[in-house]
Amino acid sequence: MHTRWRAAHVLAYQNGHHALLREGEVVWQNDTIVHVGRGWEGPVDRDVDLGDRLVLPGLIDLDALTDIDHLILDSWASAETGPGLQWSRAYAARSRDVFTRAQRKVVREYALVQLALHGITTYMPIASEVHSSWAETFEEFADMAETSRRIGLRGYLGPSYRSAVNIVDEDGRRDLYFDEERGRAGLRDAERFLDHSEALADPLVQAALLPCRVETMTPELLRATAELARRRGVPVRLHCLQGTVERELVHRLHDCTPLELIERSGLFDTHLLIPHGIVIDRHPSVSGEDTGDLDTLVRAGVSVIHCPQTSLRYGDVLHSFGDYRAAGLNLCLGTDSFPPDLIRGMDLGVHLAKVVDGRADAAPAEAYVEAATLGGARALGRDDLGRIAPGARADLVAFRLDDIRDGVLDDPVRTLLLNGTARNATHSVVDGRPVLVDGTLPGVDIEALRAEAQALFATMRAAYGERDHKGRSADELFPPSFPAFDEAR
Known part of the structure; x- marks a missing residue:
């Protein structure tokens, strides 16, 4: 199966180092990259236009x-x-x-x-x-x-x-x-x-x-x-x-x-x-x-x-x-x-x-x-x-750069590092298989997982008290940043 990503910015690999490819495309067959550049004329089973995003090696x-x-x-x-x-x-x-x-x-x-x-x-x-x-x-x-x-x-x-x-x-x-x-x-x-x-x-x-x-x-x-x-x-x-x-x-x-x-x-x-x-x-x-x-x-x-x-x-x-x-x-x-x-x-x-x-x-x-x-x-x-080049594994990640909160765009790599975070990631593939799709993980119940993790964090936090050499409780070891609001006042 051939998949193609097209994006405004691709950090490709050329002559032993990374190089910025503008309005580029990356094509992979199954788990391996077969084309980096423009003008792919071979078969495409799945075509993804990522628009203004920056594609980096995974x-x-x-x-x-x-x-x-x-x-x-x-x-x-x-x-x-x-x-x-x-x-x-x-x-x-x-x-x-x-x-x-x-x-x-x-x-x-x-x-x-x-x-x-x-x-x-x-x-x-x-x-x-x-x-x-x-x-x-x-x-x-x-x-x-x-x-x-x-x-x-x-x-x-x-x-x-x-x-x-x-x-x-x-x-x-x-x-x-x-x-x-x-x-x-x-x-x-x-x-x-x-x-x-x-x-x-x-x-x-x-x-x-x-x-x-x-x-x-x-x-x-x-x-x-x-x-x-x-x-x-x-x-x-x-x-x-x-x-x-x-x-x-x-x-x-x-x-x-x-x-x-x-x-x-x-x-x-x-x-x-x-x-x-x-x-x-x-x-x-x-x-x-x-x-x-x-x-x-x-x-x-x-x-x-x-x-x-x-x-x-x-x-x-x-x-x-x-x-x-x-x-x-x-x-x-x-x-x-x-x-x-x-x-x-x-x-x-x-x-x-x-x-x-x-x-x-x-x-x-x-x-x-x-x-x-x-x-x-x-x-x-x-x-x-770690590279986007023919013969490399198809491990890729795309970051959006079109949010107004990311500011104006100059060099896409510097703009992402200075103004963005990893939460700008929208798509990823590992060994050619989609992992992150439009900012989501298909098949994962994020809200249920978040609730379970919060409950387990409470269990983890409470256990600190039993390990302390002075026998202090978790609340004593981890005081709040500010005192609680006194509703009686």
């Missing part, structure tokens, strides 16, 4: 929220309430799953629907293990794979696992609570999912190893992860280099930096992706000088998943996007929190880079769009994603 989110977002609660925490959002030592010894398996399926569907509505076509999931009894399970991901296939997204999936959990002692000191057998069991679940994804034989379900944060991993579990990744030829994503607490805990336990711990484990010999990648030697909290960490990442072929929106919300920033890119490091993007809006994330990143580097051209819009498309494809080892 956006690749490699730290994609597949949860009900906790940032709406914890990004406002004070020095007094912040420690209460971690597990207490007592809770770690008796932890429980906040959600049932059926409820978790709803949470995953809600999150995946959000990705699709925001123009994401390929994703790697991230969720908060704080609501689990330990980490994620094979069963959860078998369920999520089915939901993802039904919606039509391309996922690189695998359950998270860890040897330890971040806790707070009664005196407020941060520490780790270890259960190494749970870590080993988690790795077995991850390997089981590798087998499961192979058995599915679905190009939209790819396997990956997704261990938790580096400080929660023992050296033994890191080495076992590296060995399994090499043996099975799958990518590894490890949250690392994202905060000073991580750095302090790793030094206390292993007398080295997180980067040194990764190198010792053998993970540099794998296809490694690191979300955030902020706190290295050049970060102001370390030495503020480049003493070789960036070069170490480049030589190891690591991809850094930059999440500008989430980093800013927690008060940090990359030092800097331009320097990482100039050094030859592959940068890709993640959202990591709600909304899963890579357009907002790219716009924030562009302007944060101006502040960090002190130049208006520190990180131009096109550099961020490349990270969200070509950078993500490189991180996954896929030369058939």
